[in-house]
Amino acid sequence: MKAAVYEGPRTVTVKDVPDAKIEHPGDILVSITTTNICGSDLHMYEGRTSFETGRTLGHENLGQVVEVGDAVSKVKVGDWVVLPFNIACGFCKQCERGLTSYCLTMQPKPDMAGAAYGFAEMGPYQGGQAELLRVPYGDFNALRLGEDAAERQLDYVMLADIFPTGYHATEMAGVEPGDQTLVYGAGPVGLMAAYSALLKGAGRVWVADHQPDRLRLAEEIGAIPIDTAEQDPAEVVKEATLGLGADNGCECVGYQAHDPQGREDGALTMNGLIDAVRVTGGLGVVGVFLPEDPGAAETQGELEAHGKIPIDFGMLWFKGQRIGTGQAPVKRYNRALRDLIAGGKAAPGFLVSHELDLDEAPSAYEHFDNRDDGWTKVVLHPHSTNGNARSASRAEHRTVEQLRQEAAHLKIEGRSHMNKQQLEEALGR
Numbered sequence: 001m002k003a004a005v006y007e008g009p010r011t012v013t014v015k016d017v018p019d020a021k022i023e024h025p026g027d028i029l030v031s032i033t034t035t036n037i038c039g040s041d042l043h044m045y046e047g048r049t050s051f052e053t054g055r056t057l058g059h060e061n062l063g064q065v066v067e068v069g070d071a072v073s074k075v076k077v078g079d080w081v082v083l084p085f086n087i088a089c090g091f092c093k094q095c096e097r098g099l100t101s102y103c104l105t106m107q108p109k110p111d112m113a114g115a116a117y118g119f120a121e122m123g124p125y126q127g128g129q130a131e132l133l134r135v136p137y138g139d140f141n142a143l144r145l146g147e148d149a150a151e152r153q154l155d156y157v158m159l160a161d162i163f164p165t166g167y168h169a170t171e172m173a174g175v176e177p178g179d180q181t182l183v184y185g186a187g188p189v190g191l192m193a194a195y196s197a198l199l200k201g202a203g204r205v206w207v208a209d210h211q212p213d214r215l216r217l218a219e220e221i222g223a224i225p226i227d228t229a230e231q232d233p234a235e236v237v238k239e240a241t242l243g244l245g246a247d248n249g250c251e252c253v254g255y256q257a258h259d260p261q262g263r264e265d266g267a268l269t270m271n272g273l274i275d276a277v278r279v280t281g282g283l284g285v286v287g288v289f290l291p292e293d294p295g296a297a298e299t300q301g302e303l304e305a306h307g308k309i310p311i312d313f314g315m316l317w318f319k320g321q322r323i324g325t326g327q328a329p330v331k332r333y334n335r336a337l338r339d340l341i342a343g344g345k346a347a348p349g350f351l352v353s354h355e356l357d358l359d360e361a362p363s364a365y366e367h368f369d370n371r372d373d374g375w376t377k378v379v380l381h382p383h384s385t386n387g388n389a390r391s392a393s394r395a396e397h398r399t400v401e402q403l404r405q406e407a408a409h410l411k412i413e414g415r416s417h418m419n420k421q422q423l424e425e426a427l428g429r
Contacts, residue, residue: 001131002014002016002131002358003130003131005055006051006054006055007053008047012045012361012362012365014361020126020130020133021134022069023134025072026069026072027134027135028134028135028138029133029135030064030066030128031132032062032128032383033064033150033153033383034380035061035129036158036160036162036378037058037129037365038059039187041057042365043290047294048256050120050121051119056128057129058129059160061082061083061117061128061133062145065080072138074139075142080144081135082145083128083135083160084100084143084330084331084334085117085119086103086329088103088115088140089137089140101114129358131383152341154379155346156341158192159330159334159337159338159341162192162348164332166252167328168332168333169189169193169250169252169284170196170284172282172324175200175248176200179247179248180204180206180240181194181205182248182250183223183252184252184269184287185251186208186211187209189287190207190250191207193250199346205224206223206224207223208226209225209228210227210229210260213373217350217351220350228260248277248281249273249283250286251285254287255287255289255307265300266296267311271312274315274319274321278319280319280322281319281321284324285324285325286327290307292306347422352376352379353377354367355380356378356379357380357382360380364378403427406427
């Protein structure tokens with residue numbers, strides 16, 4: 001089978017690797033039709049983790065079941081499924097508590113917890129940027145989709161990670177109806193956090209970043225963009241709240257945060273939130289922070305290379321703020337979020353900018369890593385199913401922003417909340 005394989009810093013190749021196969025009676029085998037490149041993949045792509053060369057990337061995966069193990073009773077061949085990036089057993093102490101992101105069974109190191117597809121320090125499992133993916137404990141880990149799955153893959157694939165992760169940030173921050181919420185980071189997870197806060201009924205949601213294309217998307221979903229190249233988010237929020245600050249905030253950037261000039265500062269976004277969120281407010285931190293960062297010794301310092309960043313803990317303590325951290329337990333949220341999509345209440349695929357064949361993964365990683373204008377979320381299609389995979393020439397890789405501008409010119413209603421596939425259909429492409 002073909003797969004996107006990590007070969008070293010900023011080097012991904014697509015090549016033939018051994019076919020994934022059933023290894024345990026509880027396994028299922030999924031033919032991957034849609035798989036995303038995540039911002040977390042870029043940490044590995046850039047060589048800023050311990051991810052091994054020769055491994056397949058990809059933890060945001062959706063497809064159709066083609067084989068099941070003898071112990072599988074619920075999932076059937078032919079089912080459309082989306083797969084939480086967490087690989088969990090369902091029966092360990094952590095899983096029984098709903099903390100599937102910290103499964104004890106699937107993580108081989110006894111002093112650690114949590115497993116994932118194609119992810120550093122999260123077990124030996126191959127990723128899904130490939131034609132086939134082995135899914136352990138398929139009955140537990142696979143979320144089955146409805147009859148609209150093939151046509152709405154761009155929405156449903158977001159249930160693998162970023163939609164539940166963004167939602168998890170708002171849960172840890174304590175976002176409630178009417179709240180005023182600040183989100184640091186307008187990447188895919190930050191946009192999903194803002195989208196989730198708005199779905200929950202937040203009164204105002206600010207999104208802080210310095211990438212204009214991403215800020216435009218934030219504005220289109222109803223958030224208030226703050227360009228950090230021009231404004232201090234804390235000052236903007238305080239001015240709008242009589243000096244009190246936001247009710248809560250979400251950190252969706254992580255340990256490679258950097259200012260508009262490109263200088264890395266792993267504490268930048270955390271300190272920004274501590275400043276901007278009011279007394280006793282909540283902070284939900286889903287941006288990735290790691291105990292070891294091979295690149296930070298050069299870009300930040302020796303302490304940062306070992307996961308020690310200088311946050312303003314004194315002010316955090318003095319303000320009585322609460323922090324929730326860690327990877328999202330996707331299964332806690334994905335069923336309810338799936339039903340919001342199925343019921344027409346949510347369409348998270350709006351942020352997809354590019355749909356490419358798996359063969360184009362090396363170029364896609366390069367563009368996404370460079371934060372090239374318009375490359376907000378990249379989807380790869382290892383298989384063409386029902387015409388869902390786009391060829392390299394279709395729509396000339398027109399971005400969602402370009403399609404929305406065209407739809408605005410034609411006065412097509414609802415364009416701000418359409419994903420790329422829906423826009424192309426509305427435009428008759």
